[in-house]
Amino acid sequence: MRKLLILLLTVPYFATAQSSQDSLNIKKMADEIMRNGKAYDLLRELTKQIGGRLAGSPQQQNAAIWGKRNLEAFQADKVYFQAVKTPNWKRGGNDFAAISAINGKAQLRPMKALALGNSLGSNGLIEAEVIVFASFDEMEKRKDDIKGKVVYFHSVFDPTKFQTFRAYAESGVFRRVGPSRAAKYGAVGVMIHSLSTATDNEPHTGSMVYDEAYPKIPALALGPEDAKELYELSKKLTVRVQLQTYGFFLPDADENNVVAELKGSEFPEEIITVGGHLDSWDINEGAHDDGAGIVQTMEILRTMKAINYRPKRTIRFVLFANEENGMRGGNEYANQAKMNQEKHIYALESDEGGFTPRSIGISCSKEQWKKFQAWSPLFKPFGGELTLGGTGADIGPLVKVNPAIVLSGLIPDSQRYFDLHHAKTDVFENVNKRELLLGAVNMAAIIYLIDQHGTNP
Template sequence: MKKLIALLIILSAWVTQAQNQQQEDSLTIRKLYDLSLLQGQSYPWLEHLSNKIGGRLSGSLEAQRAVEYTKAELEQLGLDRVWLQPVMVPKWTRGNPEYAYVQTQEGPSTVVNILALGGSVATPETGLRAKVIEVQGLEDLARYGRPQIEGKIVFFNRPMRADLIHTFSAYGGCVDQRYSGAAEAAKYGAAGVIVRSLSHKIDDHPHTGAMSYGDLPNNKRIPAAAISTKDADYLSGMLKLNKDLDFYYKMSCRNFEDVESYNVIGEIKGTERPDEYIVVGGHLDSWDVGDGAHDDGAGVVQSMEVLRLFREAGIRPKRTIRVVLFMNEENGLRGGNKYAEEAKMRKENHIFALESDAGGFTPRGFSIDARDSQHEKIQSWKPLFKPYLIHYFEKGGSGADISPLKNGSTVLAGLRPDSQRYFDHHHAATDTFEAVNKRELELGAATMASFIYLVDKYGFDDIQNEEEILK
């Protein structure tokens, strides 16, 4: 009986301790949300990045200004250390505005909206005019073959699937025609490539993005552009009526030698385990046609806000927390690769990395790249987020820039906002500061800070110890 009573006392004490711990965590998280919503800095930071600097294409003057601005702002937060990490990045310029039209033999020309894809070569100085062949994806090229493709402009018109609830899955289902379309079409003798913009929205705004020629020699490379969804529908409709119509476009984009740029890094040193690192970040570069507010200005300022919120809330982390503003995610991933390379060289122990690169919309939760045992522990924190309507804690991808840190033990995660409107703006002229809602942005920053707080406080040591014992 005495043993049973002692056991009950121990269990009661354990339950009480757990309840007190949960209450403490709940209050801390509430404080982080209050500070973000009432005294947040993410929105004015984003306003400066978007409206005072603008689109921040790798290697551009605007990208350098963004580096200088964010470094100065992090220094003002009183972090333990702020520095720049040099990285060589590609430099590509758009040149003069693109121009394109569709023309039939019988009628006048109709101007359509296009944007050069990032990394594309230019058209001839006088432009490129040719017949058009419409295909639904890379696999269609072999079906038509060189006899039907040679000398023509290949029009990739596979749309993002509207029946997929996860819009990133819809994007992933057709991004290959944008990225590899020119390289593959050139093998069949195509003169150029036009790609339907990757967006569910039907409008006049084309969406640019990265493309690659692979190992194709320079003299075999063909110009590649995105056409707006509305004009893609128009072109497709016209081709059904007249397969002999002409498409004309002119682009003056240009590739240069690599130039030096920087990742911007700031950290709060851990009080108990300074050699264990937690990373939070987004990418500082953007495309040039909008101001990169959603992609990825939002992720940049939310990540900066995490460290500011820790300071304001008086949280002194056990582990070292770093904010990393990566350069060149859009057309090379040089910043993410450079950070991981140097971290490995210095034998740094990264236990967790969180990325925000899905827009500044209402946060829904996180996708988590982790072992089952690590994921189960994170799931146990889910009730703490319920009051904030954060419910999505699912295994999946994390983020492009932190993916090079993957090593089998480091937990990677991505903030998952509501994505239904994200591809209305992604890589388009509509990705502007006015498209970002202040409250949604601030909720995302607080959600990230709360997750980082829990990872820092509890870590994953207990899981590793259990796994070692089982071995």
Template sequence: MRFPSLCRSLLLAAALPATSLTVAAQSARVNATDSVNIRKIYDEALARGQSYENLRELTGRIGGRLSGSPQAEQAVQWGKTTMEKMGLDRVYLQEVMVPHWVRGAKEKAQVRGAKGKGISLNVCALGGSVGTNGKIKAQVIEVQSLQELAALPADKVKGKLVFFNRPMNPLYIETGRAYGEAGDQRRSGAAEAAKRGAVGALVRSLSLAHDDFPHTGTMRYEDGVAQVPAAALSTNGADELSQLLKADKNLTVELEMSCQTLPEVKSYNVVGEIKGSKYPDEIITVGGHLDSWDLAQGAHDDGTGCVQSMEVLRLLKASGLRPERTVRAVLFMNEENGTRGGNKYAELAKAAQEKHLAAMESDGGGFTPRGFSIEADPATVRKVQQWEPLFVPYGSGDITPGHGGTDIGPLKGQAKALIGYNCDDQRYFDIHHTAADTFDKVNRRELELGGASMAALIYLLSKYGL
């Protein structure tokens, strides 16, 4: 067993005056104890981890869990029952009203050229889109950005389908950065197209993969702007349509979608907690979002984050590490198309005048852990970075300033630090928001290592505070 922090502390002690040796020795003992306890957490996770089997049950028995759906309701009961079986100090629900959008029958799209022969495209409606009310058929104009659309003459756009075909930038090492930059066309493309008189929008899927899976995701309309249908094309379909347009600029696309928005539905965040042994009024939250898109099982997005968050509590209990501060696992509802759960959690915390020390979120998949991103003032970030050596032996010692997470974002100003769990994201956007996001894409060992990394950092936060 290696103790990087212990070794470093002992070397420093040799150079200190005698009056400082006691402090250095105390620091060394703390680091040695922490190394041993963190090893206990990892041993428990790797030998007896429950994240993988919990995920198997969530995805296999319930599947996709879009807010407002019967499956989302089943997932709430599953989360509550699962945490009750863990013997936590408290398990409860937080009521929240959520949107209820339904996809309806499978979407259809065909390209028709001068000869009238139809070529099918792989498409899916973007979340929140209106339907086509039967079929719409229109010529297509291809653009690379919202800015290019805005610069076009009105007569070039009116009555057409606007095809947004800007790919994610493959040159970025961090794929999340590429996703964020390309996401404006999905979120706002339909509204901007409608402002120019278009009848709908087609959007290249947000993925670096070249395949036939269309990627859904939320989109937004604007008040006072006509609501036109919006669909995602698979990356292969987008490439094919672009090539066909080069040969025939007058071709048309026929689109059929039956999606619609229904009245809002009552749902819940699921909360389980272990009370702190010394500072029960100081709260550390860890969570993932229980809802998912409806195309698949929502395994990586974000079933993995939910089971890892619950596993944090189990790992602390099983390792005999009673947290000094209260640790609370939250399965947030409605991250995908509204963030109502995260907002409600922060609203209730503020109303109750709760003291949140930190909040952590896992919403980047269940891949190999790499570290954490910290959204806090520089001094707090440096405080957390002092623990990096304890994580290096486990491959998760990359602790940097950065984004905490969507569901914990509303806690900004209440919590001293918002922390994002980071894992290897190179494969994430191949399956994100697609029919390919299934349980078989999750590796047991990677998933359990991630839960252990989260539990280890929360153990340190609970012991030392910020």
């Protein structure tokens, strides 16, 4: 009885003391980041000195060298390149789209347009009638009308979805598989409404994948205003369009994941990964996507060293080589991990923009969630919390290494993200310093907690 009493008294006391120590250590990291954070200056360098960095570009090579140099300067225990073969797609020219005739009457109304990533060039100017669909169901019903035409998919976002990533997932299907679905019925080209929430007319690129069974027709995203005009016109009138694109592939490129490591002092074999992807599209600075995730990752290393934090487990800070048009970086990281029989217990990615953090989303078992949920109040002083469900494209392949790995993602406020995602407006000027740093604070907090307490329930 006496023993039980002591236990009853001790456990909560210990839990409180531990949680209070965690709270102090997290506050220490947070203060360091908010006062002396370098993430914003690093982002300025990455976006303004290096710029857009599609896999295979000289900029991507420079970005990897820049990342390695800075991670070394922040005094990781070791920093190394991990070779990755990436796709090497080139836009090849200035994409062109225009309305060329309405009801038989010739006229030229250029539209703002960007070829979709991985799409192939049109081999000269294409001119054809437009046929409009707001869904694949609509298309199936009129599949016999498609031959020889350009299909326009009216892939607008549902404005009533608070979580804009859900609207993106719904509309995004037209970008990813629309071109081949239309080519199947004889379309000669595909245009989509940009996957955009913006009030401007900027087109948004992004990757698509051809189905090898059908002709590889050109595919473009139109600026939202031009797309809406085309949609309205085509509903009532016969509209013809011109389009020309230039996309092509060079042989796969030699790129690198950049990996920095802090060696664990107690459980060095247990690996925690935090990262983002270094590549971006060619037409912008990749500031939010995913420069933000890159510099937040680097900031956490800097901060841990600055406050002399010595981790119990091994922490890897990874700048993945290629996400946008191939996912090769994350896949290679997982391949190497599997080959080396590494023990990966947890991974965190930041790839939803450098906006104010709303939560860290965690994918784990019910039993683990009980443990993590108890940490949630520790994030409140920094505007965050822990929520169930979350991961990242680059860390996803780690389930091949450890099916029980806990995956997670920084979930920032998503209202502005699709205003600029894959558009030329994704530039440094649209990233806010405090918001970017607060993301790093919330990320540092979860990395710290996992490092201290592991992932076992």
